[in-house]
Amino acid sequence: MRPFTYTRAKDPTAAVNQLSGNPNAKFLAGGTNLLDLMKEDVERPNELVDISELGLRDIKAIANGPQKGGISIGGLGKNTDAANHALIRQHYPLLAQAILAGASGQIRNMATNGGNLLQRTRCPYFYEVSMPCNKREPGTGCGALEGINRTHAIFGWTEKCVAVYPSDMAIALAALDAVVSVRNASGQERTIPFADFHRLPGDKPEQDTNLAHGELITAIELPKNNFAATSYYLKVRDRASYAFALVSVAAALEIVDNKIVQARIAMGGVAHKPWRALKAEQLLVGKEATDANFKLAADAEMAGAKPLDHNRFKVELGNRSIVLALQMAMNGGKA
The missing domain is CATH 3.30.390.50 (CO dehydrogenase flavoprotein, C-terminal domain)
Structure with missing residues (x-):
């Protein structure tokens, strides 16, 4: 693991301001994916901004706005808490099932809801730094394209990248038409429909999402629906x-x-x-x-x-x- 500086953010505004000033900085929440990537020398941030103490963990009914009648899930809440929350189990059992299908109990206890959406592919060519990978090093090629690609994509791939996205939670959120709320360095908040949050590889497979650098996921909102029983x-x-x-x-x-x-x-x-x-x-x-x-x-x-x-x-x-x-x-x- 390469040297890096570590700071703990005091509030969301300070966190996004600090990260936005350094293109090589990363947010650290649960760390269940980022730390593994750093140990494998895949990710090489020179600064980590710890956001684990910012709050943003509430799960609550939405009383007003476009998602009225739905629920809001805090971006820094733990996967375990989301999967076991009464509101989610009653009204969105699909999401609870998906979260519980992922990883292990110990990892779900650490992993955050926002971090879950940002986890990176588990393509072995991405993790093996001696192999070509456009996602890890743009312009080097895709080792999986003509390599061992048993676990790889069958939809939406290009010759630049055939990797697949790993999250279970996000698949349920896509089906439930979730909306992701984010905050930028100017203190402004915007919402991203879940269908537009993640990207197909196109010519820029290194970009997994449509988040700008420094934007912080504050909440995930689920609209009211009639799907719970079926x-x-x-x-x-x-x-x-x-x-x-x-x-x-x-x-x-x-x-x-x-x-x-x-x-x-x-x-x-x-x-x-x-x-x-x-x-x-x-x-x-x-x-x-x-x-x-x-x-x-x-x-x-x-x-x-x-x-x-x-x-x-x-x-x-x-x-x-x-x-x-x-x-x-x-x-x-x-x-």
């Missing part, structure tokens, strides 16, 4: 625990008179960002919630997949996972 998070992985998804699906349906009036489907393990299965969603609206329609929706979505040499199995796996997640959602999470 939602489910499915995670398919090589091991039963403490493993990243080969494919995951966050599925949520609103049913009225036996017809689907709203459908939300997001996928993990398949793209550089949480992948909204918009084709599948559009096909389901107005249809009955039947296995046949679930299969048609999955077929429509997976028809756009572009597998690599070693991950063609993800196309069929993704198809079956969408169908199963929708079935489980309709059964209240029961097989």
Whole structure:
């Protein structure tokens, strides 16, 4: 690990001002991803600004504004607290399931909600500093493109990068149409729809999100919905625990008179960002919630997949996972 300076911020404004003045500085909250990256010499900040004591941990109902009736989740709250909070378990069980599917209890006790959204890919070529990686060192190439790419993307990739995004929590937030609130160095706050928060690789795979340097995630807001009774998070992985998804699906349906009036489907393990299965969603609206329609929706979505040499199995796996997640959602999470 390389030398760095360490300071503890006293308030959010001081934190963003300090970070904004140094392009090589990083926020430190739970540290569950950043410290690993520093130890592997992947991340090389020369300054860490500790934001762990700034508050920003409340989980509360939203009384006013565009998300009235929804809930606000503090950016520096712990994953464990979010997953076990009564409001989330009652109204957003999909999010609780997704958080509990990730990492281990010890890591969830340390990891923050905002930090979860900012974790970086677990692509082995990104972590191995002797290998070319445009995400780690722009312009060096993508080692995974023609390498061992079994765990890599089947949607939205470019020749610059085929890595996938690792968070489980974020897949559920994508399906729930969350909004991320951030504060900049001028003290101004802005909101970012979750669909626009993370980026596909394009020509700049080193940029994971649309946050500006120094912006601090203060809260994640969830709009009110009618998905609680018919939602489910499915995670398919090589091991039963403490493993990243080969494919995951966050599925949520609103049913009225036996017809689907709203459908939300997001996928993990398949793209550089949480992948909204918009084709599948559009096909389901107005249809009955039947296995046949679930299969048609999955077929429509997976028809756009572009597998690599070693991950063609993800196309069929993704198809079956969408169908199963929708079935489980309709059964209240029961097989």
